[in-house]
Amino acid sequence: MKWQPQARRLAHEVVRPESRWHAAVANVPRHQFVPRWWEQDGDVWTLRIGPDEPEAWLKAAYSDQTLVTRVDACHADNASANDVVAGGTPTSSSTLPSLVVRMYRHAMIADSDQVLVTTGTGYGTALACVRLGGGNVTSVDVDxxxxxxxxxxxxxxxExxxxxxxxxxxPLPGEYDRIVSTVSVRPVPVSWLQALRPGGRFVTTLAGTGLILTADKTADGGAVGRIEWDRAGFMRTRHGDDYDHPADDVWKGAADEEGAATFTSRYPLLYPPDAxxxxxxxxxxxxxxxxxRAQDGDTRTVWLLYPDGSWARATATGFLDSPVVHESGPRQLWSELDRIRNRLNRDGAxxxxxxxxxxxxxGLTTLTRxxxxxxL
Known part of the structure; x- marks a missing residue:
């Protein structure tokens, strides 16, 4: 299989030629790390088997896209040819190469650094090995x-x-100059601060957000940093075979019941993950x-569900109409969303x-601007 031209093309797309990450992307056979993956069509995940479709395999592997390799507890590598998963949640993937490189660049990795990375398919680990040498890389995963x-x-x-x-x-298995997490966390693990060497840096995303956090260890054992002018979305860390779904019980009431409060929002309907x-x-x-969310013709509905039993449901017909909102529980979820949109309208950002x-x-983490x- 002639994968090298595809890898070189991908490298030119995602990183400049003078970058030290260019050679890594150009020389790692990504397809070997993702021989099978799940592809979503609506609410259904269908298994794709690379060796059965060589052209599609090369196209997918050497495109700058995330390839989902595990849905709920179903590993693509263990699935049968005709398996499908309905309505599942992605739990592992091969992150799009440009984002892996961006996270590594945020880490400001030097040639001699000892680096801890998260595993997934191993593709990101392979990039780090080509760039630094395998002896400088530790790769960890809960799975x-x-x-x-x-x-x-x-x-x-x-490697x-x-x-x-x-x-x-x-607890982490060593001490490191850099920690690069391509899973999201909240709160920042104290073990990262303990495992970082003096002056070390970690890069991660905050769970449930698009925020990339970079921070450098300080002499007192804490850290200082910033939320980057960049964004990324990663799966949350999981601590077992699958994610918990605490909001499932909330859904029973949120689906179609009347809310304790009903009102019309002043803003067009928004699905928050789109903003x-x-x-x-x-x-x-x-x-x-x-x-x-759901759509029936021109009628769109968005739900916000919270583990404490709070929920909000907003429904609008047409894209410019303001939605009718029902909300219940101890927290006013849609009202809080509207307050944030008020601030955005007022301040422009x-x-x-x-x-x-x-x-x-x-580990107490405070954001200030x-x-x-x-x-947190």
Whole structure:
């Protein structure tokens, strides 16, 4: 299979030729790390098997896109040819190459740095190995199956980084100059601060947001940094075989019941994940909201579900009409969303991007920009 021209083309698309990451992207056979993946069509995930469709395999592997390799607890590598998953949640993937490189660049990695990365398919680990040498790379994942597959594929590729099964939010297997997490966290794990060497840096995203956090360790064992003027979305860390779904019970009432309060919003209907800055502000205030949506002809409905039993349902006909909102529970979810949109209307921007971040040695994380501040 002639993958090298495809890898070189991908490298030219995602990173400049003078970058030290260019050679890594151009020389890593991404298709070998993603021989099978799940492809979504509506609410259904269908298995794609690379060796059965060589042209489609090359096209997918060497496109700058994320390839989902696990839905709920269903590994693509273990699935049968005709398997489908209805309505599942992605739980592992091969991140789009440009984003992996961006996260590494945010880390400001030097040639001699000892770096801890998260595993997934092993593709990002392979890029780090080509750039730094396998002896400088440790790769971790909570999923033993993924770690074993990635280790085997890295060995075939000729790289032998340290591979460890562990929860990245818990104790880490060593000390590092850089930690690059391509899964999202909240709060910042104290173990990262403990595992970083003096002056070390970590890069991650905050769970439920599009916010990239970079921070450098300080002499007191804490860290200071900022929310980058960039954005990324990663799956949350999971601590077992699958994610918990605490909002499922909330859905029973939210689907079609009358709310304790009913009103008409002043703004057109918004699905928050389509507006990352708005979603990020909402998530910082109310972490753990689950979003759902549906469309029937011109009628669109968006739900916000919260683990404490709070919910909101907003329905609008047409794209310019303001939605009728029902909300119930101890938290006024849609009203909070409207307050954030009021601020955006008033100020023309939201304060999340570019915010200064301070982290205490016990992990307490505070974001500040101008007069705005929030503590995770």
């Amino acid at each position: 033993e199956h993924l770690v074993k597959l990635a280790e085997d594929r890295l060995t075939l590729f000729g 032998s980084p340290r591979m460890t099964v562990c929860d990245v939010t818990g 990352w800055d708005v979603m990020s502000m909402l998530e910082l205030k109310l972490p753990g909201i689950e979003y759902r 939201l304060p999340v991007y570019g915010a200064r971040v301070t982290i205490t040695p016990d 101008g007069s705005w501040t929030t503590t």
